[in-house]
Each structure stands twice: as structure tokens, then as C-alpha cells.
Amino acid sequence: MLIRVNDKEMEFCGNILDLVLNLNLNPKTCAVLVNGEIVKKDDWENFVLKDGDYVEIVSFVGGG
């Protein structure tokens, strides 16, 4: 199954939590948008990604 994560295509099967852990990111400090909509953290485990989903993983960086 092919999804897009931060503008790059990748092969992945599973839910959002699996994806975040798979990418070695800290789930506590990330937010995830699927097809432009924020998915609440409580729903990550039940949110199974579908073929063609566009995922953005965002977090805080230095800013003014």
C-alpha cells in the first residue's frame, strides 16, 4: 500500500500510531494530519491508513 508522508511516497500498512513509531518520532510531541485534517491523538490507534492517503506529520520548531 502506498501513502504519501510529508511529500514523499512510502510503502506502509497500519495505523497512525504505528507510522509515527515506525519513523522514530515521539508521539507525544507530534501532530498528524491526514488529507489535510487533524486526527486527534486518541484516534491514532484506530485510524488505519488507506492507499493514497496524504499524511503530514508536524511538530514544533524554533520560530518567532
Place this chain on the structure above:
Amino acid sequence: MFEIGGKKLKSRLFVGTGKLPDYSLIEKMYYEAGIEVFAVAVRRIGPNTKHTKNVLEYIPKGATIMVNTSGAQDHKEAVKIAMIGRELTDSDWVKVEIEKDTKYLFPDSFETLKACEILVKEGFKVFPYIYPDLNLAKELEQIGVEAVMPLGSPIGTNKGIGCEVLLKPIINEIKIPVIIDAGIGRPSHAAQAMEMGADAVLINTAIATSADPLKMAIAFAKAVEAGRLAFEVGLLKEYEYAQASSPLEDFISG
């Protein structure tokens, strides 16, 4: 102590964390320069991104996080970033910064107003970054924002207070706090903003890109405090000609 966004703060110096050489400086600024408010931005993180470190992990527990919507091109993007911010932190402080033009990074007043209307209704503590425009500031005050953040000069230019004649009316006429944001390059500029009666200043570039950000943060903290004290006392009038400090009468006869 002053009250802003539902919090009591000691320091009137807010600091942006962009361009810092090392996020561990944030904790040092908190403890050694007394900075209580740190601005942060939301960006993609992880594979194929420039950003790998999460700034949230470096902000001390007691500090207040101000989520900056910078990068947003319109009110919809700004609202989305604010929502993400609230999802990731306990903070409902959001700095609304919307720019379409990247040469001057001037805020888009129309989109800013729209975003603020939505975010105030959503229960955020809203801090819009604006042009020094009194009419807009009044409109935003009506809407219910916590403070306005007019620019001193364009972001990152270090040019200081380039438009005192436009900023002063905002400080004089609106009742919510005024935070001078952007363009302040030196501690003396920050002191000037505070002498004018600004309630706080937000500094990023001038601290983050200096040779010693911690020392510069301390310098700014002192300047902000000095300027505020002077404002509270009241600045003196300027004169055209010399006014002797020592009495001119009863001088020794030669």
C-alpha cells in the same frame, strides 16, 4: 508583574526561538534572563524534512508557549496551525502571523482580522502580528484579542523602531497590551519601545543570531526593564537650548 493573556508575568521580554544555534539555550534564557514566554512555529518533522528536533522538548515546564502561525498564507492555514498548537501543548496562546509576501514579510491585515475573529470564538488567547495601524488595532481590540503586536520594522532587519509616529497612537489609544514585535535589533531599540509605553517586546533574530544569545538575552532583559521603569516615571520634555543643571546664581566672584 503585569497581566497578559490570563497570566501574571514578571518579564516583559518575549523571545522567539527561530534561528537559535542550539535549543538548549532556551532553558538557560528562562533561568538566567528570566524569559517567561517563548514563541515557536509549527513545521513538518521527520523523514525528508529539514527539521528533526522538536523544540517543545527544550521549553521549561513553567514557561509559556506562544504558537506562531508564521508560514500561513491565509486565515484558514493560520486557524489550522493554531488547532495543531493546541493539540500538542496546553497553551492556547497563538500569535497570528499571516504573510503572503516573502520579501518584506508584511502581515496581511485582511486575513489576520478574519483569523482572529475565528480564533477568539474558538477560545484562543490571540496575539495578532500587525502593521502599526491604529484602525486595525481598534478593530482587533473590539473582537477580543489579548494584545496587538505591531511591527517596529520588517522582520529580522534589526532596524529598530522605524515608525514611532504610527506606533505611539496605538499605545495611547487602545486599552489592551501592545507588544512591539519584529525589527528590533539592539537592546537600545527595546528600551526605546518600552520608554514609548509598549507593554512588552518580542525579540527573535537579534538574540538568536548574536554571537552569544544568552548574554544578548540578558542585555535585552535589562534594557526592557530600564525602559519600562523610565516610562513609569515619565520621560522629560526636550528643550531647544541648554538648561543649566547647576544653579547660575550665587557664583563665586572672580
